[in-house]
Amino acid sequence: MTKYFAALLAFALFLLPGCRTQSQTVAVSTAPASPPAAAAPPVRSAFDGDRAYTDLTAQCALGVRPPGSAGHAACLELIQKRLTPNVDKVVLQPFTYTDPARHVTLHLTNILGIINPNAAKKVMLFTHWDTRPTADMDLDHKTQPILGADDGASGTAAQLELARVFHAKRPTVGVILLFVDGEDWGPGEEKMYLGARYFAAHPGLYKPDYAILLDMVGKKDVTIYREGRSQTWQPELNDKVWKAASDLGYAANFPDSVKYTIGDDHVPFHNAGIPAIDLIDFDYAYWHTLGDTADKCSPQSLKAVGDVMAKVVGDEKP
Ligand SMILES: [Zn+2]
Numbered sequence: 001m002t003k004y005f006a007a008l009l010a011f012a013l014f015l016l017p018g019c020r021t022q023s024q025t026v027a028v029s030t031a032p033a034s035p036p037a038a039a040a041p042p043v044r045s046a047f048d049g050d051r052a053y054t055d056l057t058a059q060c061a062l063g064v065r066p067p068g069s070a071g072h073a074a075c076l077e078l079i080q081k082r083l084t085p086n087v088d089k090v091v092l093q094p095f096t097y098t099d100p101a102r103h104v105t106l107h108l109t110n111i112l113g114i115i116n117p118n119a120a121k122k123v124m125l126f127t128h129w130d131t132r133p134t135a136d137m138d139l140d141h142k143t144q145p146i147l148g149a150d151d152g153a154s155g156t157a158a159q160l161e162l163a164r165v166f167h168a169k170r171p172t173v174g175v176i177l178l179f180v181d182g183e184d185w186g187p188g189e190e191k192m193y194l195g196a197r198y199f200a201a202h203p204g205l206y207k208p209d210y211a212i213l214l215d216m217v218g219k220k221d222v223t224i225y226r227e228g229r230s231q232t233w234q235p236e237l238n239d240k241v242w243k244a245a246s247d248l249g250y251a252a253n254f255p256d257s258v259k260y261t262i263g264d265d266h267v268p269f270h271n272a273g274i275p276a277i278d279l280i281d282f283d284y285a286y287w288h289t290l291g292d293t294a295d296k297c298s299p300q301s302l303k304a305v306g307d308v309m310a311k312v313v314g315d316e317k318p
Contacts, residue, residue: 041249042247042248042249044248044303044307045165045169045306045307045310045311045314046165046168046169046310047161047162047165047302047303047306047307047310048161048164048303049298049299049300049301049302049303049306050299051161051164052157052158052160052161052299052302052303052306053157053218053294053297053298053299053302055082055153055156055157055160055161056149056153056154056156056157056218056294056297056302057294058078059075059078059129059148059149059152059153059156059157060147060148060149060153060293060294062074062075062078063147064131064133064145064146064147064148065129065130065131065148065152066130066131066132066133066145066184066185067106067107067108067130067133067181067182067185068104068106068107069145071131072130075129076109076111076129079111079129079156079160079179080092080111082160082163083111083113083160083163083177085167086113086163086164086166086167087113087114087115087163087166087167087177088114088115088116088117089113089114089117090111090112090113090114091111091112091114091206092109092110092111092112093109093110093111093112093198093199093202094107094108094109094110095108095109095110095195095198096108097182097185097194099185099191106182106185106194108130108181108182108194108195108198109181110178110179110180110181110195110198110199111129111178111179111181112176112177112178112179112206113159113163113176113177113178113179114174114175114176114177114206115163115166115167115170115171115174115175115176115177116170116171116172116173116174116175117174117205118174119172119173119174119318120174120318121173121174121209121316121318122173122174122175122176122206122207122208122209123173123174123175123176123208123209123210123211123212123312123313123316124175124176124177124178124206124208124210124211124212125159125162125175125176125177125178125211125212125214125309125313126159126177126178126179126180126196126211126212126213126214126265127155127156127158127159127178127179127180127213127214127215128152128155128156128179128180128181128182128183128184128195128196128215128265129152129156129179129180129181130152130181130182130183130184130185130195131145131146131147131148131151131152131153131184132145132146132148132151132152132184132186132288133145133184133185133186134146134186134187134288135288135289135290136186136187136288137287137288137289138288138289138290138291141289141290144290146288146289146290146292147290147292147293147294148184148292149218149292149293149294149295149296149297150216150217150218150219150281150284150286150287150292150296150297151184151215151216151284151287151288151292152183152184153218153294153297154214154216154217154218154219154297154301154302155213155214155215155216155217155218156179157218157302158214158217158218158302158305158306158309159177159179159214161302161306162177162306162309162310162313163177165306165310166310166313169314171313171314171316172316172317172318173313173316173317173318175313176206176208178199178206178211180193180194180195180196180198180199180265181194181195182194182195182198183195183196183215183264183265189263192263193263193264193265193267193268195265196265196266196267196268196269197268200268200269200271200272200274201272203272203274207274208274209275210234210237210274210275210276210277211266211269211274211275211276211277212237212241212276212277212279212309212312213264213265213266213269213276213277213278213279213280214279214305214309215264215265215278215279215280216280216281216282216284216287217279217280217281217301217302217305218297218298218301218302218305219281219284219296219297219298219301220296220297220298220300220301221253221298221300221301222253222281222298222301222304222305223252223253223254223255223281223283224253224254224255224279224280224281224305225254225255225257225258225259225260226238226242226256226257226258226259227258227259227260227261227262227264227266227277227278227279227280228258228260228261228262229261229262229266229267229270229278230266230276230277230278231258233270233275233276233277234275234276234277237275237277238277240312241254241277241279241308241312242254242256244308244311244312244315245304245308247311248307248308248311250304250307250308253301253304253305254308259282260280260282262278262280262282264278264280265278266278279305284296
C-alpha cells in the first residue's frame with residue numbers, strides 16, 4: 001500500500017507542466033498493476049513431495065529396521081505393497097549373509113520394481129531400505145539401532161513415489177527401481193553394501209546400462225554435491241544429473257562441485273562393471289545417531305531429488 005501511494009504521488013508530481021515526457025515514463029514503470037513479466041517457471045514432474053514424505057514416515061512408524069528385526073520384516077511388506085500397483089513386475093532377490101563375529105545368519109532381500117521389462121535400454125535407480133543396527137556416531141547410544149529417516153527411508157520413499165510418477169507417465173526406456181538390503185549392517189565396510197554386492201554379482205536379466213544411487217536424500221534443504229568416486233568414474237552421468245537439476249531450478253540443492261568421496265552401494269556396482277553414481281547429502285549432523293528422525297527431513301527435499309530423477313529418466317531415448 002505504501003508503495004502504491006508513493007507511485008501515485010510521483011505520477012501527480014510529474015504531471016506538472018514541462019515534465020510530460022518524464023511523467024509518462026515514471027507512471028508506466030511504477031504502476032502497481034503492471035509488474036515486470038516473470039520468467040516462465042521450469043516444468044517439473046508430477047512427483048508429490050507430501051506423498052513421498054508420507055512414505056518416509058510410514059517406514060519410520062515401523063520402528064528400527066535392521067536385518068532380523070520385526071521392523072525389517074514389516075518394511076519388506078510395505079515396500080512391496082506400495083510398489084506393486086505402479087510397476088509392471090516386482091521381483092524379490094532373497095539371499096543370506098553370515099556374520100562370523102556376531103554368529104548370526106541374516107535373511108536379506110533385494111526388491112526390484114520393473115517398468116518396461118522388454119526394453120533393450122535399462123536405467124536403474126537404487127537405494128537401501130535397511131537401517132543401521134548401531135548408532136556408531138551417537139556417543140551415548142552406540143549400541144542402539146537407528147530409525148534411519150534420512151539414512152534408509154528417504155531414498156526408499158523417493159523411489160516409491162517415482163514409481164507412481166512413471167506409472168502415470170510411462171518412460172520410453174526400461175526402468176529398474178532397486179531397493180537393496182543390508183547396506184548398513186557393518187560396522188566395517190567389509191560387512192556393508194551386502195545387497196548391492198549380491199545384486200552386482202547376480203544381476204540376471206536386470207543389468208542396467210547405468211545406475212543412480214539415492215542415499216540420504218531427504219534432509220531439510222537437501223544439498224547434494226558431486227561425490228568424488230562418481231565424478232572420477234562417471235563424469236558424464238554426473239553431468240546429466242547436474243544439468244537436469246539446473247534446468248529445473250534446483251541448482252541450490254545441487255551445488256556443482258565435488259565435496260566428499262564416499263564408500264557406498266555404488267562401489268560394488270562399479271567394481272562389477274555397472275556404471276554407477278552416488279547422490280548423497282553427507283552434511284547431516286544426525287548421521288548414524290538416534291536423532292535421524294522424520295522431523296529432520298522434508299517433502300520439498302524429496303521433491304527436488306524426485307523431480308531431477310524423473311527428468312533424467314524421462315529424457316532418456318530408447
Ligand atoms: Zn548409513
